[in-house]
Amino acid sequence: MLKVENLSGGYDHQLIVKNVSFQVGKGEMLGILGPNGSGKSTLLKVMSGILHKSNGFVQIDGKLLEDYPSKELAKKMAVLPQLHSHAFSHTVRETVSLGRYPHQSGWFSTWSEEDEAVVQEAMLQMGISRYEHQSLDLLSGGEQQRVFVAQALAQNAQILLLDEPTNHLDIAHQKQLLDTIKTQAIEKGITIVSVFHDINLASLYCDRLLLLEKGEIKALGEPHEVVRKNLIENVYNARVSTSPHPEQPKPQVTILPDVHEKKDYQPITLKNFRVDDELVVFQSAYQLRTWSSAVINPGSGWYRTFVNRRVDALYNIDNVQIEMQEFLTNHGFSETETVGMMTAVYTKDAVIREYAGDFGSVVIMVTAGVGNAVDVSRAHEVEAFPAIGTINTWIIVNGELAEEAFLQAVITATEAKTKALTAESVIDPRTGTIATGTSTDSVLIAATQMGEQIPYAGPITEIGKKIGLGVYECTIEAIKTYKIAKGWNS
Numbered sequence: 001m002l003k004v005e006n007l008s009g010g011y012d013h014q015l016i017v018k019n020v021s022f023q024v025g026k027g028e029m030l031g032i033l034g035p036n037g038s039g040k041s042t043l044l045k046v047m048s049g050i051l052h053k054s055n056g057f058v059q060i061d062g063k064l065l066e067d068y069p070s071k072e073l074a075k076k077m078a079v080l081p082q083l084h085s086h087a088f089s090h091t092v093r094e095t096v097s098l099g100r101y102p103h104q105s106g107w108f109s110t111w112s113e114e115d116e117a118v119v120q121e122a123m124l125q126m127g128i129s130r131y132e133h134q135s136l137d138l139l140s141g142g143e144q145q146r147v148f149v150a151q152a153l154a155q156n157a158q159i160l161l162l163d164e165p166t167n168h169l170d171i172a173h174q175k176q177l178l179d180t181i182k183t184q185a186i187e188k189g190i191t192i193v194s195v196f197h198d199i200n201l202a203s204l205y206c207d208r209l210l211l212l213e214k215g216e217i218k219a220l221g222e223p224h225e226v227v228r229k230n231l232i233e234n235v236y237n238a239r240v241s242t243s244p245h246p247e248q249p250k251p252q253v254t255i256l257p258d259v260h261e262k263k264d265y266q267p268i269t270l271k272n273f274r275v276d277d278e279l280v281v282f283q284s285a286y287q288l289r290t291w292s293s294a295v296i297n298p299g300s301g302w303y304r305t306f307v308n309r310r311v312d313a314l315y316n317i318d319n320v321q322i323e324m325q326e327f328l329t330n331h332g333f334s335e336t337e338t339v340g341m342m343t344a345v346y347t348k349d350a351v352i353r354e355y356a357g358d359f360g361s362v363v364i365m366v367t368a369g370v371g372n373a374v375d376v377s378r379a380h381e382v383e384a385f386p387a388i389g390t391i392n393t394w395i396i397v398n399g400e401l402a403e404e405a406f407l408q409a410v411i412t413a414t415e416a417k418t419k420a421l422t423a424e425s426v427i428d429p430r431t432g433t434i435a436t437g438t439s440t441d442s443v444l445i446a447a448t449q450m451g452e453q454i455p456y457a458g459p460i461t462e463i464g465k466k467i468g469l470g471v472y473e474c475t476i477e478a479i480k481t482y483k484i485a486k487g488w489n490s
């Protein structure tokens with residue numbers, strides 16, 4: 001276990017690191033973050049004894065750092081410095097082999113099988129085996145960096161101190177290096193302390209983070225406790241936003257630029273829509289922030305084009321995504337800028353209306369087929385939904401919607417749709433009760449993110465009222481049209 005207590009130190013008479021205390025357990029990975037010049041490298045140097053401390057102490061397994069003979073210390077702790085002073089005329093293999101120095105004994109020590117195996121494994125792990133006999137100065141910056149990390153790994157120490165190990169590396173090699181190091185921590189119980197510039201990589205791989213500001217600890221904790229918008233903005237003096245990583249509970253940071261591109265703001269109107277026998281198409285000159293349950297490009301993103309495609313009632317394809325993507329591509333729609341959904345109703349029957357309010361306006365599009373209507377509270381009673389029919393609802397907002405407003409818009413729209421089904425006495429044919437929707441409804445909320453800021457979109461708000469009224473009216477009209485098309489008596 002590594003213990004750092006009240007550690008201070010720096011250069012000559014300039015104190016850089018001030019009163020730093022933390023502990024790192026066996027198998028744990030601690031990331032050191034902080035702006036340029038905050039003292040990250042200096043902390044690592046004082047911790048490893050490269051620089052003299054002026055106060056405090058460092059303990060490894062309960063014993064003070066200075067009480068370890070240098071070779072014993074090298075067996076306990078390996079250091080990857082930020083700048084390498086190695087002789088660059090060495091070959092890769094020779095450089096990595098230097099890591100075995102603490103394990104050699106006596107003046108005439110021999111190279112053991114274990115030494116060889118460890119060096120080979122370290123070169124393999126860093127993907128540099130094929131450069132084994134090449135001179136270091138003939139390698140790229142990233143390849144050299146991997147050689148030095150391999151050297152540190154070959155040292156087989158319990159503690160690894162790394163200063164920007166991903167420096168110069170492309171994303172594949174960043175991943176390879178950090179996966180390797182993290183695996184060493186998990187499988188061999190190695191303790192890792194590493195300086196990072198990349199907050200996202202540090203958050204993703206480290207168990208805990210230490211944020212330095214002017215040589216002092218500003219924050220110390222799990223990534224979610226340190227990678228916080230206000231803290232990062234404050235310490236780095238840069239505008240950022242934080243968001244969840246898609247696979248792990250490790251927050252990620254995105255820079256928010258202060259450069260404003262000149263944009264000609266054209267609000268969305270009915271003119272952005274085109275309807276033919278097969279498609280309802282919305283197209284805008286710029287991308288809208290979009291949330292949807294569509295088939296193509298679902299979830300959240302920025303898109304310029306929305307497509308509601310009519311498919312035959314007997315449409316039955318194994319891989320709907322692939323077929324739909326091919327269809328969109330063949331019709332000239334961009335794969336990266338189009339959200340696509342499907343309906344079985346006549347697209348010409350789409351109801352599209354604009355509702356203006358103080359905040360801006362909303363444009364609503366509804367296509368409704370209710371042959372597949374279902375009472376959601378009793379859906380568990382029936383096994384199959386053999387019929388086809390879907391209600392697709394688009395809500396396009398001229399304004400700047402907050403994150404929570406997107407979700408509130410979905411709630412408001414869903415409640416309005418359900419009310420419309422009640423008003424139209426749409427029945428779930430399996431239970432005989434009033435339907436709440438169909439089994440495959442889809443919704444899309446999009447906002448220009450220009451104009452008025454709209455923090456909420458529930459029915460207490462102006463926009464919520466317009467969404468409620470608009471979705472209700474459009475859905476009723478769409479259902480009436482559907483009933484006429486199907487020859488139902490209303």
Ligand SMILES: Nc1ncnc2c1ncn2[C@@H]1O[C@H](COP(=O)(O)OP(=O)(O)OP(=O)(O)O)[C@@H](O)[C@H]1O
Nearest residue numbers: 011014016034035036037038039040041042043197
């Ligand atoms: N050899 C040195 N002699 C004197 N001062 C130094 C020396 N090395 C660094 N410093 C000073 O110590 C302070 C902290 O530097 P350090 O390299 O520890 O910061 P850092 O957080 O690692 O920065 P970066 O993100 O730029 O790598 C800086 O003000 C720097 O000018």
